[in-house]
Amino acid sequence: MAFPGTGKIWMNGQLVEWADAKIHIASHVIHYGTGVFEGARCYETPRGSACFRLDAHLRRLFDSSKIYRMEPTYSFKELHKAVIDTIRANEMKACYIRPIVYRGYSALGVNPLPNPIDTAILLWEWGAYLGQDALTNGVDVCVSSWQRAAPNTFPTLAKTSANYANSTLIKMEAVIEGYSEGIALDTFGLLSEGSGQNLFLVRRDTLYTPPITASVLPGITRDSVITLAKDLGFTVREEMLPRELLYIADEAFFVGTAVEVTPIRSVDKISIGSGRRGPITEAIQQAFFDVVNARVEDKHGWLEYVYDGEPRQPAGAGTRTARA
Numbered sequence: 001m002a003f004p005g006t007g008k009i010w011m012n013g014q015l016v017e018w019a020d021a022k023i024h025i026a027s028h029v030i031h032y033g034t035g036v037f038e039g040a041r042c043y044e045t046p047r048g049s050a051c052f053r054l055d056a057h058l059r060r061l062f063d064s065s066k067i068y069r070m071e072p073t074y075s076f077k078e079l080h081k082a083v084i085d086t087i088r089a090n091e092m093k094a095c096y097i098r099p100i101v102y103r104g105y106s107a108l109g110v111n112p113l114p115n116p117i118d119t120a121i122l123l124w125e126w127g128a129y130l131g132q133d134a135l136t137n138g139v140d141v142c143v144s145s146w147q148r149a150a151p152n153t154f155p156t157l158a159k160t161s162a163n164y165a166n167s168t169l170i171k172m173e174a175v176i177e178g179y180s181e182g183i184a185l186d187t188f189g190l191l192s193e194g195s196g197q198n199l200f201l202v203r204r205d206t207l208y209t210p211p212i213t214a215s216v217l218p219g220i221t222r223d224s225v226i227t228l229a230k231d232l233g234f235t236v237r238e239e240m241l242p243r244e245l246l247y248i249a250d251e252a253f254f255v256g257t258a259v260e261v262t263p264i265r266s267v268d269k270i271s272i273g274s275g276r277r278g279p280i281t282e283a284i285q286q287a288f289f290d291v292v293n294a295r296v297e298d299k300h301g302w303l304e305y306v307y308d309g310e311p312r313q314p315a316g317a318g319t320r321t322a323r324a
């Protein structure tokens with residue numbers, strides 16, 4: 001996906017032209033990966049453009065910042081408004097939303113604390129991450145030879161730039177070997193997640209997903225899918241899962257803001273179930289796309305319409321680290 005290279009980017013409170021949104025090469029984040037970020041989506045629905053669970057994404061951004069002792073210089077409410085303002089300024093109908101909080105330019109030692117905490121919000125159009133075909137026909141994936149970080153090394157509840165060094169190793173290996181994605185195990189050899197997506201398995205009408213202690217990012221889509229699956233009457237179990245359960249699952253699928261809900265049709269060249277999208281995956285996909293496209297009642301309050309008057313007051317917006 002190449003950037004069109006136009007539009008406005010929000011940087012520390014100012015809207016600047018895409019080409020001018022630059023930082024100094026000596027910025028701490030470039031050398032030490034000291035950034036925390038989010039990836040959310042705004043969907044074009046028949047009722048207008050709507051952000052999906054923006055508050056939950058911003059809460060995770062504040063959580064990530066807190067873990068790394070880099071509280072943003074903007075409040076939750078200010079950043080929430082800044083996202084809506086940036087979408088409006090770019091007149092976007094549907095887009096991917098990337099807020100990032102990072103250590104900027106001042107001193108280049110490992111100690112990040114002397115550096116300023118800068119914030120930016122960029123947007124771009126991003127369709128189906130693994131291709132439109134993948135949503136219907138599924139993807140072929142492998143188990144990665146790279147593992148996820150061990151507990152108490154790189155905290156996975158934080159969505160930090162540094163963690164994506166591991167993700168890029170998983171992704172590159174998979175792509176070079178001819179797969180769409182890699183599934184990483186944790187350091188105990190149990191299932192963790194993909195390079196940029198959470199994992200679900202289905203066996204005998206029960207959904208399984210690794211718990212947040214399995215070195216996974218606590219995905220907003222993961223949480224949404226658990227809720228939707230329960231709404232549909234399925235049992236969902238969050239538990240440590242052995243690798244081989246992948247191969248004998250009736251169905252498997254990835255979830256994430258980028259991949260949305262994408263079926264997995266094979267792992268390590270072993271067909272999953274019938275080797276095509278299974279009925280429960282399809283039901284979850286349908287429920288997910290019905291919600292994000294506002295085709296059904298938004299009973300969990302997950303959609304926020306961008307062009308409907310004043311941005312809504314996010315939950316607990318009065319305090320800097322307010323919770324969504």
Ligand SMILES: Cc1ncc(COP(=O)(O)O)c(C=O)c1O
Nearest residue numbers: 196197198217219220221256257
């Ligand atoms: C490593 C990783 N796991 C899971 C996810 C899915 O998270 P979410 O559903 O919040 O996009 C992502 C997406 O950014 C990710 O990068």
